[in-house]
Amino acid sequence: MSEEPKANPHVNSDAEARQKMVRGSAWMTAGSLFSRILGALYIIPWVLWMGSNYTQGNALYAKGYNIYSFFLLVAIGGIPSAISKQISEYNAINEYAVGQRLYKRGLLLTSAFGIVGGAIMWFGAGPIGVVFGGGDPNVIPVLRALAIALVIIPSMSLTRGFFQGYQQMAPSAISQFIEQVFRVLYMLAATFFIMKVQRGDWVKAVTQSTFAAFVGAAASLLLLGWYYYRKRPELNALAEQSDNKLAIPVWKLFKDIIVQAIPFIVVDTATTVFNLLDQATFQPMMKLAYHLDDTQINTLYAYFAFNANKLVMIIVSLASAIAVTVVPLLSESLASHNRRNIRKQLEDAIILFLFIMIPGALGMAAIAQPLNTLFYSYDQVGTLILQISAFTAIILGLFTVVSALMQGLSRNRDIIRYYLIGLLVKLIIQLPCIYLLSTAGPLVATAIGMTVASLMALYDLEVNFGIRYVRILPKVNRILMYAILTYVGARLAVFLLNLVFNEQSKTQSMLIVIVAVAVGGAIYAYFTLKSRLADMMIGSRAAGLRRKLRIK
Template sequence: MSENSDQGSTQSAASDAQRQMVNGSAWMTAGSILSRILGAIYIIPWGIWFGSLFFQGNALFAKGYNIYSFFLIAAIAGIPSAIAKQVAHYNALNEYGVGVRLYKRGLVLAAITGIVCALVLYFGAPLFSGGDENVIPVLHSLAWAVLIIPTMSLTRGYFQGYQQMAPSAISQFVEQLARVIYMLITAFVIMRVMHGNWVTAVSQSTFAAFIGALGGLLVLGVYYWRRRDEFRGLVANSNNEIIVPASQLYREILQQSVPFIVLGAGITIFQLIDQFTFFKIMKMAGDYSQVYLNDLFAMFAANANKLIMITVSLSSALAVTAVPLLSEAYTKNNKHEISRQITNVFLMFEFVMIPSALGMAAIAQPLNIVFYGAQQAGLATQILEFSSYISIILGLFTVTSAIMQGISQNKRAVKYFVVGTIVKFIVQYPAVYFLGSFGTLVATGIGLIVANYLIIRSLNNQFGLDYHAISDDTNRVLIFALMTFVLAWLMTKLLVSFTGWIGLGNGKIINLVIVAIATGLGGYSYVYLALRSRLADRVMGPRMGRIRTMLKIK
């Protein structure tokens, strides 16, 4: 009887953990996707108002943002994820008071790193511009955001440590909404009303990051104020047996956060490698003008990257949710639970990421025209399609690195990333020299494949992944995703051919209709197959039964 009771409680705990992960992932995925979609949709009116300078403006935007992203990650210093991990650790021990002290100490560190990095970015802008004077005012405008975003990100990490993902998701959406509104207003006024300088317009568009951060921070403040009594109650009912000196709290935060800097900046570091090597290698490969190279750079580093990051954000949402849950299991030294949760994370990643990436590749042509027009549509479509495939590797790295952080394997994860970066450097020159824009994507893919392989091999050696469960469901995901891809691709080709025949092929509206039809058809087919086969239930949990009932799928 006792054995059955223990087994029942274990299954209940496993079910609760899966439900918690699914709920958290749902909030983070919703926040991430809505933010990414907003961050992509704005480009349509923004590009119209920039006119013939669109690609040049977008290339400048990407150059500034790549450098800013690195400084922002350094300013945040991995502290939010470290705080989420450590708060979850102490909460599992019923030591909520220690978590509150961690948060307060983290605020001090976030303020210091924000100020230091903002000053370095602002006054060091000429050094980081890569010889492009237009980048300098863009970096000056972005330095203001570096001041306050660390505090905002830290507060998100605190909520995530309590498994409260809604505040993070909603603040993320509000941040993006405020940013986009400011970007569009300033771009319209400067470019269309005042007929001003395009560099000034780009600078104001990047300054919008500061405006958005203010909005996101305000939302978090409201949430914290509303839940202050709940937090106080948890602290009052804590064991209060662990006394951690302030110096140890700072040491714990820094020990956990430094690897988060390297791993959190992983994709950004690869993008910076592209930014500072692509132009030099291409000029050695041929006599190309700076304007043409800027157009190429915009196509893979800005245009395609902005769209694929919508799908990569799906994996990022899963990764953020996994860290505190894995940390809790690691604290309890429950290897079986760690293995089970890692398996769940991989399956959830595949279930969402693979069909999303293949779907984007299927509709690459009309999607590219909707967002970026018909300028060099052939090459731009090919780059977007190839980038969509590479996005699966990028997303997988986001997940695997987060898993390693969640189980306190930070140094090992950093070592594997360094190996992948070295591979990227080795492959970069020949790949770009012979393949041009595609070469940067090939080098990135190979480098991250190496890093992912090393991490997954390490996880299997330590915890023994359930490859049988993963492979069975992975095969079903691949089959359903490929069927969806073929269906969406055929529908896209059919509609593109028809609209081209009647002379409407390059119109944004008609291509938006094509995207909607192909996406709807492909998306529904995948959902239908996943629900009908019960694959969705195994991966996402029993709640999928409600969706199956709503859609009247047996």
């Protein structure tokens, strides 16, 4: 790995902290982005092989995965971030041995969580499917296929958190990508064999596609084990030179893991709980408002819960990557009582998030029509839902980042309270939004609820840590202006290319997407380099790029 742990850590300077944040974010962003892109690209052949059943298959896949995601996050959602936070705090005071004991004991705990969670999901698949799957019997085999993955993923996630505590993001990023590669390969092979060779049942194809989660997790866990074995001599050396002033009993380590993890679990499940709320309420509310049958409702549900969500999560994952990087850095500054560093890291994290997220979201909205055609089919309703999802992704990403900032600063109770208030807001406005906006209603209700929660958290950071939003406002304005220009450029490219190419063709839609992304990306790169805004993100490399591109 390129990132080496330091035996005698000191409080980071502004430049060092920013470099760590950008470098860590780069690793996590690359791993998350590549895995998300791969997780979206498989849809193209998957949809073709599923044939006319693909919308029903997408709906079933989304139902099963939303339930699985909730179980997964309850079992391990907070543990990687909690372990990362605790280990970074112990390392900051030269108690490496305690952090390593914490990891080893944590493996026992996560193994138990995985077995219990998997058993509950397997044996409770029937009643769970009735409550959250709309009574669809096809959800049961899907949940049982996913229950197997639930057994090993907690230990895999704990190991990622261990490396993140040392601010080594490469193992997490690479293992994330490997996990997705093996998952997609198995998924596509199984689907092709069932649907094209056996001419089989689409429900079986979906079931095997979800079982692929276990295959990917197993590959990732093996890779992480190899990383740990390779780094063991260095880790042992750090443990030997620790101060060893802390003597923490095993039960206390378990307690610390659980206490630290609970707030992370609650907040990490936020998006999934919002999705489960949609899953449980969309069908009855749509029947009440529009009197549609189950097949029509499943098709509409697939538009936002699977089709749009699969693509939008590519850019939301960028926010998640930033969030994972920020937690240990903030914890280190908090342990050192360095308020100046804390304030600077908070401001840098928000700017870094906006620098990536806003142009990404607006760019996806601009190319929504050819993108939706490429991955699914030419569909005006699907395009509209994807556009709305792209805009709401900014809010989802913002909540992800600000909740991580709050947790890194041990403001756990407060962020949980803000999240619950946002959830209550969504619950109240869900039916009116569905009645007025139909399929877009759940998306708008989620965006409003998470906006409320995010604004409360941002105000909390201002009051308690002195973050100065006025100071970062000029950069925010420039990012917004360049992102709007990016949107206009990409949208214009799509419009002009549609005059030449067939907008209903998948192959020609791919060409339109490639050209429009290149146009939009070039516009954003030019303005951020020319204005020196990119220097904050990529440092001295920006000057080199300006010379090569002859930008003054």
